[in-house]
Amino acid sequence: MSQSAKADGDQGKAGASALGRALAWLPALLEPVMRFAQRVLGARRMPWLFLAPNLLIFGTFTFLPIIINFYYAFTGGVKLFPSERPFTGMENLATLFDCRDYFDPSTCRKDIFWQAVYNTAKFAVLQVGLMVVFSVITALVLNRKIIGRGFWRGVYFYPVLLSPVVVALIWKWILQSQGVLNGLLVGVGVAPTEWLTSASWMFFWVILVSIWAHMGFYTLIVLAGLQAIPKDLYDAAQMDSASPWRVLRRITLPLLMPNLLVVIVLALIRAVQIFDEVFVLTGGGPGTATTFLVQFIYQTGFAEAIHLYGLAAAASLVLAGALLVLTLLQLKIAGGGEIKDGKAKGGAGHA
Amino acid sequence: MPDALRFLTRTSGRARLDWTDWLSYAYLFVGLFLMFGPVLWIVMSSFKTQSGLTDFPPSFLPYGQKSVQVAGNEARLPLYRVKMPDGSTRELAELRRIGLTATMIDPAKPGEEIPVNIKDREKTSELRVATENYTELFGKLSFGRYLWNSVFITVVATLITLLFNSMAAFALSKYRFRGQKTVFLLIIATLMIPPTIILVPNFLVISNLGLLNSLWGVIWPAVATPTGVFLLRQYMLTIPDELLDAARMDHASEWQIYWRIVLPLTAPALAVLAIFSVMWRWNDFLWPLIVLSRSELFTLQLALNAFQGELQTEWNYLLAMTVITIIPVTLVFAFLQKHITTGIASSGVK
Numbered sequence: 001m002s003q004s005a006k007a008d009g010d011q012g013k014a015g016a017s018a019l020g021r022a023l024a025w026l027p028a029l030l031e032p033v034m035r036f037a038q039r040v041l042g043a044r045r046m047p048w049l050f051l052a053p054n055l056l057i058f059g060t061f062t063f064l065p066i067i068i069n070f071y072y073a074f075t076g077g078v079k080l081f082p083s084e085r086p087f088t089g090m091e092n093l094a095t096l097f098d099c100r101d102y103f104d105p106s107t108c109r110k111d112i113f114w115q116a117v118y119n120t121a122k123f124a125v126l127q128v129g130l131m132v133v134f135s136v137i138t139a140l141v142l143n144r145k146i147i148g149r150g151f152w153r154g155v156y157f158y159p160v161l162l163s164p165v166v167v168a169l170i171w172k173w174i175l176q177s178q179g180v181l182n183g184l185l186v187g188v189g190v191a192p193t194e195w196l197t198s199a200s201w202m203f204f205w206v207i208l209v210s211i212w213a214h215m216g217f218y219t220l221i222v223l224a225g226l227q228a229i230p231k232d233l234y235d236a237a238q239m240d241s242a243s244p245w246r247v248l249r250r251i252t253l254p255l256l257m258p259n260l261l262v263v264i265v266l267a268l269i270r271a272v273q274i275f276d277e278v279f280v281l282t283g284g285g286p287g288t289a290t291t292f293l294v295q296f297i298y299q300t301g302f303a304e305a306i307h308l309y310g311l312a313a314a315a316s317l318v319l320a321g322a323l324l325v326l327t328l329l330q331l332k333i334a335g336g337g338e339i340k341d342g343k344a345k346g347g348a349g350h351a
Numbered sequence: 352m353p354d355a356l357r358f359l360t361r362t363s364g365r366a367r368l369d370w371t372d373w374l375s376y377a378y379l380f381v382g383l384f385l386m387f388g389p390v391l392w393i394v395m396s397s398f399k400t401q402s403g404l405t406d407f408p409p410s411f412l413p414y415g416q417k418s419v420q421v422a423g424n425e426a427r428l429p430l431y432r433v434k435m436p437d438g439s440t441r442e443l444a445e446l447r448r449i450g451l452t453a454t455m456i457d458p459a460k461p462g463e464e465i466p467v468n469i470k471d472r473e474k475t476s477e478l479r480v481a482t483e484n485y486t487e488l489f490g491k492l493s494f495g496r497y498l499w500n501s502v503f504i505t506v507v508a509t510l511i512t513l514l515f516n517s518m519a520a521f522a523l524s525k526y527r528f529r530g531q532k533t534v535f536l537l538i539i540a541t542l543m544i545p546p547t548i549i550l551v552p553n554f555l556v557i558s559n560l561g562l563l564n565s566l567w568g569v570i571w572p573a574v575a576t577p578t579g580v581f582l583l584r585q586y587m588l589t590i591p592d593e594l595l596d597a598a599r600m601d602h603a604s605e606w607q608i609y610w611r612i613v614l615p616l617t618a619p620a621l622a623v624l625a626i627f628s629v630m631w632r633w634n635d636f637l638w639p640l641i642v643l644s645r646s647e648l649f650t651l652q653l654a655l656n657a658f659q660g661e662l663q664t665e666w667n668y669l670l671a672m673t674v675i676t677i678i679p680v681t682l683v684f685a686f687l688q689k690h691i692t693t694g695i696a697s698s699g700v701k
Contacts, residue, residue, distance in 0.1 A: 023510070023513065024610065024614070026510065026514055027514065027606070027609070027610035027614065028610070030606070031604075031606055031607070031610075034604065034605075034606035035604050035606065037606075038604050038605055038606065043605055044528070046522075046526075046605040046606075047522035047526040047528050047531075048522070048528075050518040050519060050521055050522035050605075050609070051518070051519050051522045051523070051534060053514075053515045053518065053519075053575070054515050054516065054518070054519040054538070054575045054580065055519075055534070057515070057571065057572070057574060057575035058537070058538065058541055058575050060556060060571075060572075061553060061556060061571070061572035061575075062541050062544055062549065063541075064552070064556060065549035065552035065553045065555075065556060066544065066549060066552070067552075068551075068552035068555060068556070069548070069549055069551060069552045071552075072551055072552060080554070080555055080558065081555070082555070137378070138378075138382065141375045141378050141379060144371075144372070144375055146372075146375060146376070146379070150688075150689075152379050152382075152383075153692070154684070154688050155379070155382060155383050155386050155387065156382060156386055157684075157688070157691075157692070158386060158387065158390075158681075158684055159386055159390075161630060161634075161680045161681075161683065161684050161691075162390075162634075162677065162680060163633065163634030163635075163636065163652055163676065163680070164634065164636055165634075165636055165652045165655045165656050165676075166634075166652075166655070166673055166676055166677055168659075169393070169655060169659055169669070169670075169673050170389045170390060170392075170393050170673070171389065172659065173392070173393055173396065173666070173670065174389055174392065178405065178407045178409070179409070180392055180408075180409050182407075182408075183407060183408030183409045184408075186407075186408050187408060212385070212386070212389075216386075220692060244371060269545075273545055273547050275547065275637060276636045276637055280636075280655075280656050280659065283660070294547045294637075297547070297550060297551075298550070298637070298641075301550065301551050301554070302550075302554070302641055309551050312550070312551050313551045313552070316547075316548040316549070316550065316551065317548075319547070319548050320548045323543075323545060323548065327543050
């Protein structure tokens with residue numbers, strides 16, 4: 001068993017270095033340029049040259065946009081170019097927050113925005129709660145002495161790799177009125193349901209589908225946490241012939257807690273940004289039942305006939321605020337020292 | 352039989368399977384069904400004919416309606432099993448249908464037209480794998496175009512990602528210079544800035560650079576990844592500096608040290624990043640959706656989204672296209688799963 005695993009690893013290494021050789025033409029091509037650069041700059045300035053492409057791209061597509069986003073949020077009009085946009089101060093934010101009763105979206109000027117905020121909050125709490133429970137149960141099962149553990153781990157991980165569009169299409173095909181789910185229901189004598197046009201059912205399915213698609217990722221992290229729990233604790237428990245339930249409550253869960261908190265915050269950060277799969281599956285509907293914050297930004301800024309960039313940017317600031325709170329929470333939980341320890345539990349989790 | 356049972360319930364090191372084991376395996380098999388079932392269903396459906404897809408309740412295997420060539424008709428006619436007024440059952444082909452009455456003929460005796468109430472007939476089905484859903488794709492819907500766009504973005508972006516990120520990682524792990532820590536923290540900080548909150552300004556940047564409706568507009572913002580820099584830096588830190596010093600003694604240039612010495616030693620980490628990058632770019636949706644609005648520039652993901660939103664969705668083609676989109680990801684999963692899981696375990700991001 002261990003021998004085959006070793007052979008497997010060697011094979012992986014060989015494959016990786018073959019890949020490296022195959023791709024070496026790219027740096028080789030750049031060598032004359034870089035040799036010249038080193039003569040001009042000197043060896044001591046070379047690290048900055050190595051960093052330059054990355055910094056240029058981060059600067060152009062991340063840091064500069066953050067600054068511009070503020071500018072958009074505080075200017076009005078429908079023009080894209082900043083010089084053509086009149087300064088309006090807090091007007092965009094005021095429009096978003098113009099409500100007679102914050103707990104009733106229909107009394108707000110931007111009722112869809114508040115609907116989206118409530119949908120997002122409700123979604124995040126329900127989805128993350130359920131997903132963490134399922135992830136922990138799955139990780140506990142996978143951590144047992146089972147036959148073919150690698151295979152079973154892969155089973156739960158597979159949907160993580162599917163694109164959001166594919167995930168949405170798979171489920172749309174299952175849920176449509178002539179779909180297999182209704183077919184199965186009819187088979188057991190239950191009346192079929194129009195899932196895709198029922199607001200409450202669709203909210204339920206959006207949660208379920210997103211759990212289906214992302215659970216494997218969190219299961220892996222929880223599993224890593226479980227494997228980090230010292231084995232001798234369990235041996236000691238066995239000697240005291242403690243019941244499995246007691247072992248779970250007194251040893252496993254308490255020791256898993258730090259890991260679990262990271263998972264919860266990480267999942268919350270992602271849940272607040274839910275967009276792709278829901279957009280393709282429901283388009284935000286029926287009505288506004290599954291319209292979430294990012295979709296509001298996308299619609300306001302890009303999809304509707306009049307592009308209200310300022311309003312979209314202001315909504316982005318609200319989203320950024322929520323994410324900032326969650327990220328700070330995460331850093332506090334992770335102790336901030338994680339980066340030094342060689343682990344950056346990525347906030348937004350995007351590339 | 353008892354032998355087989357003993358073999359199946361064999362455990363590593365422990366006596367017997369107890370009830371918790373049975374519960375675990377039950378959970379795992381339910382999971383197998385729930386996780387793979389939907390994907391398997393879409394694969395099976397993609398081999399059904401257009402008419403087979405509208406059957407309700409749907410069948411697991413691809414059944415299609417039988418059809419026959421009848422003399423005097425150019426198109427093949429669909430076959431039905433008809434209950435005749437005298438109680439017998441005949442297999443007839445449909446010529447045309449108006450409202451509740453269909454005009455049908457017996458393929459054996461094409462001269463005689465028989466009016467049939469559609470309540471009295473049933474489709475005649477046969478097992479038929481509709482491979483034309485796949486083969487016709489390349490002519491239809493400019494599928495080849497979308498496939499090319501997706502492949503181009505994925506391959507080019509991944510190559511540039513590997514180059515740029517390894518360069519930055521090299522600078523951050525193998526040199527000591529002023530501002531190094533700041534740069535590293537700055538790059539890590541971009542992990543905390545999700546692309547969703549800078550959509551509007553990024554749209555401005557892209558259009559100012561003239562990259563709107565260009566595949567490069569999707570590629571450039573994506574090639575600098577904090578995850579990649581971090582992953583490679585952590586790996587390069589384990590490479591001993593003595594190797595580099597020895598090379599400098601031999602008058603190697605800094606660039607040569609980077610790609611002749613450090614890069615080959617970083618191959619395993621580069622492989623992990625390559626896998627990640629391929630998955631990211633292949634599956635990207637929101638950013639391409641904003642940058643690419645002309646349909647000839649659509650990636651597979653955008654095309655799938657556009658077609659599913661149409662009023663008359665041709666699901667047989669859409670399903671085949673979905674399955675083709677899943678293939679590369681499934682291959683990566685099948686052969687490189689271990690790399691992905693270790694990558695996630697060591698960086699905490701996907």
